[in-house]
Amino acid sequence: MKKRFLRRLLRVLAVIVLLFGLLFAYLVWVSDIPAPKIKDTAALQLQRQQPDTGLYTIGNSWFRKSNSGLYELYVEGAPFERGVINGKLSKELVQLQEDYFSAQINKMVPSKFYRHFLKYFIGFFNRKLPDYVAEEYKEEIYGVSRSASDNYGYIGDKYQRILNYHSAHDIGHALQNLALVGCTSFGTWGAASADSTMIIGRNFDFYVGDDFAKNKIIEFVNPSSGYKFMSVTWGGFTGVVSGMNEQGLTVTINAAKSSYPTGAATPVSLVAREIVQYAKNISEAIAIANRRKMFVSESFLVGSAADNKAVIIEKTPDSLSVYDPNKNAILCTNHFQSSAFWNSEPNKEMREKSSSVYRYNRLNQLLTANGKNSVQKTIDILRDYRGMNNADIGLGNEKAVNQFIAHHSIVFEPQKLRVWVSTAPWQLGPYICYDLKKIFAMRGMNKNTEVNEAALTIPADSLIYTPQFKRFEQFRAYRAKIENGEQIDPDSLVAENPTFYNSYIIAGDYSYKQKDYKKAIPYYQKALMLEIANHGEREHAKLMLKKAQEKLQQ
Numbered sequence: 001m002k003k004r005f006l007r008r009l010l011r012v013l014a015v016i017v018l019l020f021g022l023l024f025a026y027l028v029w030v031s032d033i034p035a036p037k038i039k040d041t042a043a044l045q046l047q048r049q050q051p052d053t054g055l056y057t058i059g060n061s062w063f064r065k066s067n068s069g070l071y072e073l074y075v076e077g078a079p080f081e082r083g084v085i086n087g088k089l090s091k092e093l094v095q096l097q098e099d100y101f102s103a104q105i106n107k108m109v110p111s112k113f114y115r116h117f118l119k120y121f122i123g124f125f126n127r128k129l130p131d132y133v134a135e136e137y138k139e140e141i142y143g144v145s146r147s148a149s150d151n152y153g154y155i156g157d158k159y160q161r162i163l164n165y166h167s168a169h170d171i172g173h174a175l176q177n178l179a180l181v182g183c184t185s186f187g188t189w190g191a192a193s194a195d196s197t198m199i200i201g202r203n204f205d206f207y208v209g210d211d212f213a214k215n216k217i218i219e220f221v222n223p224s225s226g227y228k229f230m231s232v233t234w235g236g237f238t239g240v241v242s243g244m245n246e247q248g249l250t251v252t253i254n255a256a257k258s259s260y261p262t263g264a265a266t267p268v269s270l271v272a273r274e275i276v277q278y279a280k281n282i283s284e285a286i287a288i289a290n291r292r293k294m295f296v297s298e299s300f301l302v303g304s305a306a307d308n309k310a311v312i313i314e315k316t317p318d319s320l321s322v323y324d325p326n327k328n329a330i331l332c333t334n335h336f337q338s339s340a341f342w343n344s345e346p347n348k349e350m351r352e353k354s355s356s357v358y359r360y361n362r363l364n365q366l367l368t369a370n371g372k373n374s375v376q377k378t379i380d381i382l383r384d385y386r387g388m389n390n391a392d393i394g395l396g397n398e399k400a401v402n403q404f405i406a407h408h409s410i411v412f413e414p415q416k417l418r419v420w421v422s423t424a425p426w427q428l429g430p431y432i433c434y435d436l437k438k439i440f441a442m443r444g445m446n447k448n449t450e451v452n453e454a455a456l457t458i459p460a461d462s463l464i465y466t467p468q469f470k471r472f473e474q475f476r477a478y479r480a481k482i483e484n485g486e487q488i489d490p491d492s493l494v495a496e497n498p499t500f501y502n503s504y505i506i507a508g509d510y511s512y513k514q515k516d517y518k519k520a521i522p523y524y525q526k527a528l529m530l531e532i533a534n535h536g537e538r539e540h541a542k543l544m545l546k547k548a549q550e551k552l553q554q
Contacts, residue, residue, distance in 0.1 A: 033130055033160045036138040043077075043084040044146065055448035056089050062445040063089035068423050068432045071215060072451060074439070076222035079136045083143020083238070086219075093215050093235030095149040100211040101165065102152065107209070107483075129167060132266040132293060134274065136225075140238050141166065148236065166239050167267040170296045183254045184359055184401050185301045185332045186381075187310040188373040192328035200303045200310060200412040201378040202252045203427060204232070204241055207405040216408055218421055220439050226277040228440045232408045232421055239269025240276050246440060247280040248305025248414035254332050256297040256314070257350035265295040265317065272300060281306040289313045290320050297346065301332045305414040314338050329367060333360040353535035355398040362388055363401055375411055375420060376458060382409045382427050383461050387531055394500020395472040398533035402427060404472070420458060428469075431458040471496040475503065482510050490523070501530035505541055512544060517551040524548065 048056045048063075056063045061075045061082075073090055075082045087094055130138060145162040155161055185202035193199055207213075215234060222228045231243035244250040251272045271292045279285040285302045295317050303310035312323040314336045321340035334356040336347045351357050365388065366381045367373070385402040387393035396404045409427035411420040417436040423429035433456035442451070463469050475496035481488050490507035497503045508523035524545035532538045 033127070033156075033163060035157075035159045036130075036135065036142050038080050038139060038142070040080070043081040043143065046084065046088065048088050051446050052448040055445060057445060058085045058089060060444040061085045061089060064445075064448055066218075066432070066450060066452065068430065068452065070421060070423060070432060071217045072220070073217050074220040074222070074442070074445075076224075078224045079139040080143045082221070082223065083140035084146060085143075086140075086238070087144040087147030087236075090217065090235050091147040093217065094144065094147050095235070096215065097212070097235035097237075098149050098152060098161070098165075100209060100214075101168075102155075104209040104212060127264065129163060129264040129267075132264060133163070133166075133270060137238065137270055137273065138163070144236055144238060162236050165236065166269060167264070170267055170294075182334055182355060182359075182398055182403060183252070184363060184382075185252045185254060186330060186363055186367065186378075187301065187303050188329045188367070188378075189309055190328040192373055194372040194374045197413060197415045198303055198305065198308065198310070199373055199375060199378050200250050200252070200301070200414070201382050201410070202242060202301070203382050203401065203403075203406045203409045204252075205403050205405050206241070206407045213407045214424075216421075218434065220436075221277075222440065223277060227280065228436075229276045230419060230434065230436060230439070231273075231276065232410060237269070238273065239267060240273040241269055242408065242410045243272065243276040244412050244414065244417070244419055244436065245276050245280075246417065246436060248303075248417060249276065249279055249281065249285065250301075250303040250310075250412045250414055251275045251285070252301045252410075254299040254301065254334055256299055256316075256334055256336055257346035257354075258296040258317075265293040268294060268296060268298045271298075271315075275300065275302065282309075282311055286313055286320075286322060289315055293317070297336075299332055299334075299336065301330065303412060303414050308415075312337065314341055316341070316344075329373075331360055331363050331367070333357075333363065335360070355533045358388070358399045359401060362386075362399070365389075366401070375413065378411050379409075379420070379427075379431055379458050382411075382422075383463075385463075391531070392499045393531040394497050394503065395468070395475075396497070396500055396502065397531065399531060418453075418456070420456075425464060428461040428464050430460050433457060475500075479506060482506060490519070494523070499530065501527045501532045501541075502537070503527075504530070505537065505544075508541070508544055508548070512548055515551075517548040520548040521545060521552070 145158040148158040182205045187200040189198040227245040229245035231240045275285045297316045300313040314321045321338040323338040335350045370377045406426045409422035420431040433453040478493040494503040504523040504527035508520045511520035527541045
């Protein structure tokens with residue numbers, strides 16, 4: 001009887017092992033994304049040259065590092081060709097960016113087992129991704145991927161990895177609603193601007209670790225079809241998150257609350273890329289957004305020199321709406337504003353439980369107080385770190401316009417084809433100006449020279465020279481030590497940023513983990529008295545306070 005039971009048990013186990021083996025084989029098979037077929041691969045033979053110290057070229061295309069710390073890249077040609085050139089010119093940054101990205105993933109998902117599972121889950125989820133990416137962009141991404149690192153073959157082949165990285169924002173945003181993206185953007189024109197021309201500013205608050213934001217690339221693209229355009233990007237990334245084309249059309253993206261996705265679709269950044277490459281006005285931008293399927297919800301703030309105004313294209317996986325304020329200013333945080341989506345359940349949740357409405361109101365308050373807008377005033381707003389009515393809510397609060405996590409901050413003057421890009425730290429360093437008319441009139445570069453408009457540089461914010469900022473840097477250093485498992489005095493951490501609620505939540509969590517429940521309790525109590533950014537963190541503080549009190553009573 002016992003032997004018969006064991007035989008049955010072994011048979012059941014064998015079936016289970018077989019099923020898991022077949023599932024694993026299926027996941028491996030479906031996650032294998034075929035590379036596009038390239039008719040002319042001659043570009044692979046191109047070699048980068050170094051005509052001057054710090055300058056690399058291939059034909060008319062060039063790559064250099066500005067004295068500002070920003071990298072500058074100009075590429076031209078057909079899709080595969082410009083992808084190959086992009087990759088060869090910025091090869092070191094393509095590989096370094098993947099190192100940074102992988103290190104952050106390892107930090108966020110420390111378990112090797114779960115990372116391995118995540119690899120096949122993303123592969124399965126994105127198995128039909130190529131069906132939603134234009135052939136042009138697949139070829140360009142494939143060209144860039146030829147310069148990718150050889151160290152990550154265990155994740156996937158080079159093309160598969162670089163293509164999937166273009167949807168990393170979407171997957172993280174949709175599946176976990178991570179606080180990676182909490183962007184702020186706005187625009188003024190006509191009577192709201194000092195010289196009546198359009199001004200658009202935005203903070204791209206996309207945080208994947210400090211290293212990820214180190215090597216920003218200001219890319220100037222002269223494609224074989226469509227309009228010339230610029231964007232702020234990073235190594236290996238061909239999508240657009242902030243960009244403007246030669247027609248004076250701008251596009252920036254702001255994440256909105258999403259439902260859980262059911263399958264792959266076009267990455268948001270590639271929709272924005274198509275808009276900035278092929279649209280000359282708002283109606284053309286809307287048409288492009290309308291024909292692309294996305295699996296997350298997003299706001300595209302589109303400014304147009306031709307229309308002399310800006311609108312917000314609000315897009316969900318199922319539908320699209322256009323928000324036009326019908327006045328000379330537009331504001332965008334992370335909730336939808338059109339009547340079509342205002343009362344949708346995801347949008348109501350975003351308004352009620354996130355920092356979006358508070359940040360919107362603060363942005364509106366600053367714009368109203370500033371009077372007629374200018375580039376300098378726009379930058380001042382993008383740098384503002386206070387709460388409503390100038391309240392001290394601590395440095396790094398998500399409710400502030402400046403959250404001290406921005407990958408970049410940018411200001412556009414569409415009619416003048418000028419753009420200002422922030423330099424480190426965050427948006428506090430100087431803003432460097434580029435004149436697109438001059439950049440796109442260049443024909444190659446043989447001598448390493450600055451291409452920005454030095455006379456139009458906006459100086460650094462004086463905050464970086466203050467004791468307050470030094471204390472904030474020390475706060476971040478203490479926080480990093482906690483994240484790395486090191487021991488600190490939590491009182492020292494909160495002393496460096498005493499009006500920031502998260503200082504006390506971090507100190508409370510640290511003390512709780514150290515089983516010092518008596519010390520954790522007042523930290524949580526203090527946090528709950530301050531301006532907490534979102535519902536999730538408030539509920540966390542409440543829960544941990546209750547748990548600490550219960551532990552103390554045991």
